[in-house]
Amino acid sequence: MSSRDTILQRLRNRTGGELTAPECDFSVLKRPDWTTAEKLDMFERTIESVHGEVHRTTEAGWIDRLAEILQSRGAQTLLIAKEHEIGKALKTATQNREDLPQLLVYDEPVESWQEALFTEVDAGITSTRGGIAETGSLILWPSVDEPRLMSLVPPIHIAVLKASELYTTFHEAMHSQNWAAGMPTNALLISGPSKTADIEQTLAYGVHGPKELIVLVIE
Amino acid sequence: MSETAQPTPPQSAHHIDVKEFHPRARAAIHNPQIRQNFRKAMDGLMTKRKSAFEGWDLEALRDLGANIRLRALANLPDLLEQLEQKLTENGIKVHWASDGDEACEIVRDICIARDAKTVIKGKSMVSEEMELNHYLGEHGIEALESDLGEYIVQLADETPSHIIMPAIHKNTSEISQLLHDKTGTDLSNDVEYLTANARLQLREKFMNADVGVSGVNFAVAETGTLCLVENEGNGRMTTTVPPCHIAVTGIEKVVPNLEDVTGLLALLTRSATGQHITTYFNMISGPRKADEMDGPEEVHVVLVDNGRSTIYQDDELLDTLRCIRCGACMNHCPVYTRVGGHAYGTTYPGPIGAILMPHMVGLDEGRHLPTASSLCGACGEVCPVKIPIPDLLVRLRQESVDGDKLHPAKVSGHGAKRGAMEALIWKGWSWMHARPGLYRMGTSLGARFRKLQPGKLGGWTQYRTAPKLAAKTLHERMKERSQ
Amino acid sequence: MVDPIKMYPAKPSKVYFYATCLVDMFYPDAGMAGVQLLEREGIEVIYPEDQTCCGQPAYTSGYHDEARAVARAQLGLFPEDYPIVVPSGSCGGMMRKHYPDLFKDTTDDVKAAEIAGRVWELTDFLLNVCHIKLEDLGEPTTVAMHTSCSARREMGVAEVGPKLLGQLKNVNLVEQVRAEECCGFGGTFAVRHPEISGAMVSEKVDTLVNTGAKDFVTTDCGCLMNIAGYAEKNHKPMDGQHILSFLWERTGGNRSKP
Ligand code: SF4
Numbered sequence: 001m002s003s004r005d006t007i008l009q010r011l012r013n014r015t016g017g018e019l020t021a022p023e024c025d026f027s028v029l030k031r032p033d034w035t036t037a038e039k040l041d042m043f044e045r046t047i048e049s050v051h052g053e054v055h056r057t058t059e060a061g062w063i064d065r066l067a068e069i070l071q072s073r074g075a076q077t078l079l080i081a082k083e084h085e086i087g088k089a090l091k092t093a094t095q096n097r098e099d100l101p102q103l104l105v106y107d108e109p110v111e112s113w114q115e116a117l118f119t120e121v122d123a124g125i126t127s128t129r130g131g132i133a134e135t136g137s138l139i140l141w142p143s144v145d146e147p148r149l150m151s152l153v154p155p156i157h158i159a160v161l162k163a164s165e166l167y168t169t170f171h172e173a174m175h176s177q178n179w180a181a182g183m184p185t186n187a188l189l190i191s192g193p194s195k196t197a198d199i200e201q202t203l204a205y206g207v208h209g210p211k212e213l214i215v216l217v218i219e
Numbered sequence: 220m221s222e223t224a225q226p227t228p229p230q231s232a233h234h235i236d237v238k239e240f241h242p243r244a245r246a247a248i249h250n251p252q253i254r255q256n257f258r259k260a261m262d263g264l265m266t267k268r269k270s271a272f273e274g275w276d277l278e279a280l281r282d283l284g285a286n287i288r289l290r291a292l293a294n295l296p297d298l299l300e301q302l303e304q305k306l307t308e309n310g311i312k313v314h315w316a317s318d319g320d321e322a323c324e325i326v327r328d329i330c331i332a333r334d335a336k337t338v339i340k341g342k343s344m345v346s347e348e349m350e351l352n353h354y355l356g357e358h359g360i361e362a363l364e365s366d367l368g369e370y371i372v373q374l375a376d377e378t379p380s381h382i383i384m385p386a387i388h389k390n391t392s393e394i395s396q397l398l399h400d401k402t403g404t405d406l407s408n409d410v411e412y413l414t415a416n417a418r419l420q421l422r423e424k425f426m427n428a429d430v431g432v433s434g435v436n437f438a439v440a441e442t443g444t445l446c447l448v449e450n451e452g453n454g455r456m457t458t459t460v461p462p463c464h465i466a467v468t469g470i471e472k473v474v475p476n477l478e479d480v481t482g483l484l485a486l487l488t489r490s491a492t493g494q495h496i497t498t499y500f501n502m503i504s505g506p507r508k509a510d511e512m513d514g515p516e517e518v519h520v521v522l523v524d525n526g527r528s529t530i531y532q533d534d535e536l537l538d539t540l541r542c543i544r545c546g547a548c549m550n551h552c553p554v555y556t557r558v559g560g561h562a563y564g565t566t567y568p569g570p571i572g573a574i575l576m577p578h579m580v581g582l583d584e585g586r587h588l589p590t591a592s593s594l595c596g597a598c599g600e601v602c603p604v605k606i607p608i609p610d611l612l613v614r615l616r617q618e619s620v621d622g623d624k625l626h627p628a629k630v631s632g633h634g635a636k637r638g639a640m641e642a643l644i645w646k647g648w649s650w651m652h653a654r655p656g657l658y659r660m661g662t663s664l665g666a667r668f669r670k671l672q673p674g675k676l677g678g679w680t681q682y683r684t685a686p687k688l689a690a691k692t693l694h695e696r697m698k699e700r701s702q
Numbered sequence: 703m704v705d706p707i708k709m710y711p712a713k714p715s716k717v718y719f720y721a722t723c724l725v726d727m728f729y730p731d732a733g734m735a736g737v738q739l740l741e742r743e744g745i746e747v748i749y750p751e752d753q754t755c756c757g758q759p760a761y762t763s764g765y766h767d768e769a770r771a772v773a774r775a776q777l778g779l780f781p782e783d784y785p786i787v788v789p790s791g792s793c794g795g796m797m798r799k800h801y802p803d804l805f806k807d808t809t810d811d812v813k814a815a816e817i818a819g820r821v822w823e824l825t826d827f828l829l830n831v832c833h834i835k836l837e838d839l840g841e842p843t844t845v846a847m848h849t850s851c852s853a854r855r856e857m858g859v860a861e862v863g864p865k866l867l868g869q870l871k872n873v874n875l876v877e878q879v880r881a882e883e884c885c886g887f888g889g890t891f892a893v894r895h896p897e898i899s900g901a902m903v904s905e906k907v908d909t910l911v912n913t914g915a916k917d918f919v920t921t922d923c924g925c926l927m928n929i930a931g932y933a934e935k936n937h938k939p940m941d942g943q944h945i946l947s948f949l950w951e952r953t954g955g956n957r958s959k960p
Contacts (some may be wrong), residue, residue, distance in 0.1 A: 198368035208454025593888025616764030650767035655752035678896025683931030693730035
């Protein structure tokens with residue numbers, strides 16, 4: 001018999017007999033309805049407590065803010081998506097302004113430019129599928145247009161979040177977006193920059209992923 | 220990366236005699252550095268956990284956690300089949316392993332089929348259970364740990380001393396010295412500097428690795444999703460950068476619904492490190508699609524039994540399988556805090572190890588594990604899924620001495636601890652205490668002749684004075700009073 | 703582990719007093735204090751003469767047959783439905799929580815469960831059933847308190863001791879760091895793992911001494927003999943007493959209530 005069948009058979013024929021499944025009451029995870037402003041405050045507090053940076057901005061002003069942020073870090077290159085409106089807007093913007101870094105588009109399989117991705121990209125910008133106020137988390141569903149490594153490999157990850165897409169809890173977000181109906185190949189909650197406390201519980205950022213996580217909140 | 224950076228294969232747990240708990244514990248207790256490292260770390264973790272749950276109805280949340288796990292276990296075989304089906308639909312290959320060796324072979328065969336020479340690993344306690352690194356090393360495949368703590372432990376040729384923070388037994392200067400000796404990093408107590416250096420060395424490895432091996436925190440049956448909880452990003456790297464990802468997981472990790480994950484995640488990170496959430500919660504539901512730019516082209520899951528289906532047979536022992544590996548029981552264990560993780564000599568140390576490992580190594584090998592507890596109950600009090608750890612410790616103590624004729628022992632290696640002398644003492648004790656007249660006579664005589672009480676009582680008086688028998692027992696005083 | 707909600711009975715006219723073997727042999731004063739405190743509250747105390755030991759040492763050592771034999775000898779001691787009060791969280795926990803397990807699948811299962819439901823830790827009983835009001839007659843003093851792990855976690859009475867001491871106006875209760883940590887007694891644990899137990903009690907004594915208090919009180923004789931025994935052997939300035947003895951002495955012993 002295969003190991004699969006042996007294992008399943010042992011589990012099915014357990015000597016203790018059939019087990020009864022208890023009810024699960026998820027109400028303890030629910031929170032009262034918060035206004036968008038309350039959610040944003042909460043989100044900001046929580047993500048900043050784990051070293052994330054939040055900039056409140058607007059549809060009209062976010063590129064200016066982004067340029068400032070990147071300049072202050074001396075970023076030379078910024079990785080963008082090809083199709084997403086964020087990438088497009090940036091591409092248009094560079095045509096008549098000098099203060100943005102060189103834009104790189106992630107439109108080829110990583111194998112063809114892995115070395116460059118790992119060593120030459122200073123920052124990456126992605127969209128989000130919303131945020132979670134309670135835990136200060138960003139929801140990302142990487143896609144063909146915004147591949148997984150955009151938010152992981154560059155030392156600075158900039159995420160654009162619409163304040164109107166903030167949820168109170170993970171539980172609420174998952175239900176509202178009906179995740180159970182189908183998951184992408186990869187989905188992420190990101191709550192701050194990469195960090196470790198493996199050396200004597202001392203926090204250090206950017207151990208493997210981004211050292212900085214910057215959230216541009218569009219109000 | 221310099222030549223010296225090549226780690227030697229990790230010390231195999233095979234070389235550790237689990238039975239030798241006492242000498243290891245003694246050595247740790249008399250090592251002030253170990254004592255201090257653990258005390259400091261555990262104090263910090265306990266404080267953080269407490270504040271992370273502020274404002275929560277913790278009892279209700281733990282009830283939810285327990286019920287989610289119990290519900291999953293109640294339908295375990297069906298859920299595993301559903302999980303297998305969903306994963307397969309998603310393009311993930313599913314393998315089943317009865318024990319650690321079979322799981323190792325599966326990983327090795329996948330590597331061979333891909334002509335893989337180097338494996339990069341994310342944190343996985345199941346792979347420690349399997350002693351995967353050692354096995355792959357023997358088959359000419361280099362396995363490198365990428366979680367910073369695991370990396371440190373591997374460089375030191377040690378095993379993890381904690382399931383969440385593998386290098387918790389070392390302080391900064393010890394780690395600095397180690398990194399200096401093994402990788403040429405300059406000596407420094409600047410943690411940022413040490414971390415940045417490790418980043419550089421490991422990025423190189425990520426780019427060149429042929430296979431990534433990770434663990435799994437929760438496997439969701441309804442969507443065929445593997446969930447990984449981590450802070451560093453090495454888990455994401457491991458599961459994204461190499462062309463092949465192999466996830467190894469115990470069969471008990473499956474839960475029916477995505478919703479279940481929200482409850483368990485809320486408990487896991489707060490219990491483990493006092494974080495509201497970890498930096499990354501990574502949900503993987505398939506390999507790279509044809510038009511995607513990155514991600515592994517192959518994803519495998521190895522479902523490992525390794526004793527779990529045996530634990531599953533018994534209604535009481537079954538609770539062991541609720542565990543979500545948060546480590547809170549060890550963080551709060553006064554024994555673990557004193558002796559550290561290595562004293563146990565097992566993959567999982569502390570209270571969870573004491574109730575789990577006897578099923579993996581046998582209760583004969585692991586006979587001391589359930590005794591390494593004062594039954595203070597701190598572990599059960601903090602366990603996010605309400606495992607009655609102290610009760611399970613008592614159950615295993617009973618099994619290790621075959622102490623209950625009504626409920627014959629079941630765990631392999633049971634009875635190994637039953638010594639003729641000790642059994643006789645308890646028999647005598649029982650005989651006397653079940654006979655009130657005799658008991659009264661004995662205790663009165665004791666009181667009368669208390670001057671003859673021995674001043675030395677084995678291990679007790681090594682540290683304390685002997686308890687002093689009273690001149691008159693309470694029985695005698697109450698009797699006099701009533702007359 | 704703690705009962706989610708405790709259903710305290712109304713104050714009864716009689717109780718059974720289950721002293722425990724440690725109190726019987728080593729700390730009869732604590733037992734007498736407990737009896738007298740109850741009597742001062744107007745409760746008649748019945749002391750079943752045939753009581754010996756709850757069976758816990760054998761139970762936690764895995765010798766369940768032997769534990770059951772001893773425990774069975776206790777089951778007949780409480781024929782009326784009066785509450786059973788125990789001056790120990792540990793033995794109380796054994797009876798309340800573990801008797802039902804121990805007698806599962808035996809003909810005594812119903813009886814064991816019935817008795818278990820009547821067991822109360824004595825300080826809890828004084829505070830929450832008798833609603834005792836203590837009048838402090840002692841000199842000003844500072845004490846620390848160690849609540850045993852079983853009192854804290856099995857009997858859920860961590861709040862009780864501090865509340866009782868709080869009624870004593872001249873007593874300054876100080877809290878040691880890591881108050882909730884085990885003192886290292888653990889019954890046969892202290893003998894099986896002397897070094898670990900020794901390390902635990904040495905830290906417990908250090909934290910107690912660091913409070914500045916010279917005395918501590920505790921709910922359990924096991925902890926008392928462990929902590930005080932360590933302090934004595936190692937010449938640490940820390941004396942211990944069972945909390946019942948302390949309460950009785952502070953409130954003037956037999957002096958009738960004001
Ligand atoms: S037994 Fe409970 S506390 Fe210990 S690791 Fe498992 S889930 Fe966490």
